[in-house]
Amino acid sequence: MNFILYDGEEWKKLFPITLTRPVSEIRLGLFTIKERWEKYIGKNAYDVMTQPFLSEKYSKKESAFFENILLINSSFLPSEELIQIIFSLKENETIFFKDKMIAIKKNFWIKKNIFSLKENKKTYHVQHVIHIQYPWDVFINNETILKRDFKFFTKGKKSFSLLGNNHIICKETIFLEEDIKTNNVVLNAQYGPIYIEKGVKIMEGSVIRGPVAIGKNTILNIGSKIYGGTTIASFCKIGGEIFNSVIFSYSNKVHDGFLGNSILGEWCNLGAGTNISNLRNDYQKVAVWNYEKKDFLPINLQFFGIIMGDHSKCAINTQFNTATVVGVSGNIFGYGFPPRYIPSFFLGGRQIKKKISFHKVCETAEIMMNRRNISFSIVDKKILEHLYQLLDI
Structure with a gap:
């Protein structure tokens, strides 16, 4: 079959x-x-x-x-x-x-x-x-799926051991692939399993509290704090504080700042000091941009950070409001809070008005991908070009 x-x-x-x-x-x-x-x-x-x-x-x-x-x-x-x-x-x-x-x-x-x-x-x-x-179903269900995947995938398999002076809690629910580099880190699987793929580098002072999955060749910078319900895919560069979020491959959150109840697509980059609010000041349920209705619609969710499409970037000290949606290849910078919906291929801060030229979109994607020895292919360009020609995305 x-x-x-x-x-x-x-x-x-x-x-x-x-x-x-x-x-x-x-x-x-x-x-x-x-x-x-x-x-x-x-x-x-x-x-x-x-x-x-x-x-x-x-x-x-x-x-x-x-x-x-x-x-x-x-x-x-x-x-x-x-x-x-x-x-x-x-x-x-x-x-x-x-x-x-x-x-x-x-x-x-x-x-x-x-x-x-x-x-x-x-x-x-x-x-x-x-x-x-819906996108938020990803981080809502991630903790449950992490536990289920860990149980299913590690059955009958043997974990590698860590070298170095590390603090390990509940070793039996921690699975490590080969060639992981750590020293003076905390892995706490008391509240859920931890799975770390091969080639991951975890710098000193980092703390991981499960359930968490870290993809191959990802780097966690000094003092990273990774809370439960978090998946970080392969070839990412990570720092600061992350809670109940999913980060796709080749994306960077290198520096201090908070990311919670969020999704970052591939090839995203959050500048140093970027913070994402995942809870309104009045503790009310959120309204989220709906692409079909072209409006903000209320949903039955209180904790919600950001959903960011592939190739989008933000500058240092960017402050995102609760339940922000950023499209593909956005470039966010400037003072104040950006809008809670930023269409694909637009740049700016509080006033999102200018569309990035398609040449610049491709140039930025090519530079970032080349830094990871990945080719920005003709097929990748065609996908972005198709999206660029559409309205209201």
Whole structure:
């Protein structure tokens, strides 16, 4: 059985994180959604069905006809209960969570056709599943997923040991890959597991309190304070205080400052002294920018920091209000609080008026990526160019 991950209606609801990627490439816990499905099913995804302008980078198959296919909505996360049902599916049988389809088994499927539910032979319903519908669902569920991933992925595996003079609490729920460099740090897994991938460097005075995951070759600067519910992906440079947040690969929060209940996309950079408020002064629930309604809409959430799309940057001492949304390739600087919604490709501070030239967008992306020995490809440029030509993103 081959499986394909597809983007449903959730793709638009997950802006700005999905402006530059399929839903399956969202990271939380120890993995991206795609990686997690592959580990649970035990084989690589056959393909990813996403928006046409993203397909060149993320879709692998050119064929329009597929046989013996399991179609899975990428916005749902796998669980042992769900996998058991999936392995028992027969042709035209489906799995639902409430009124949302999670998966359907098809003996054949034509790529450009919309699959029909009229021929369903049987429908299974699951009572408990994690559904990522909005960006904030990522940090809301991250602590739960970290614990689940740790239990699933470390089963039967042996952790490496740390060298140096370190303070380790609850060693049995700390998993370390090889070549981790630490000295005089605290790893406290009393409140949740800690997973650290290979090549991570943790400088002296840093404290990690689980559940936390740190991706390969990431650097934690002197005195970093990483609280539970936090995932930091690969090749990041991190400092200051971070709480219940997800930072995608190749992004930097190098210096002091607070980041909480937030998501940073790839290739982001927070200047020294940047702070993000994650709680209103009046303790009320927040209103968040809605890309479809083009307005701020209230949500049932009290703690909310920032959602920042790929390639966005902010200058030193930037102060973000609670529940701020920044699009792709934004450049924020200046005195005072920036607006709580900053469209993609715009620059400035309190008054966001000027759109960055596309040449400058590409130039900045290329410089930053070259610093990590990564090429700013033609495909990457095409994705940003497509977004640049759209309005109100």
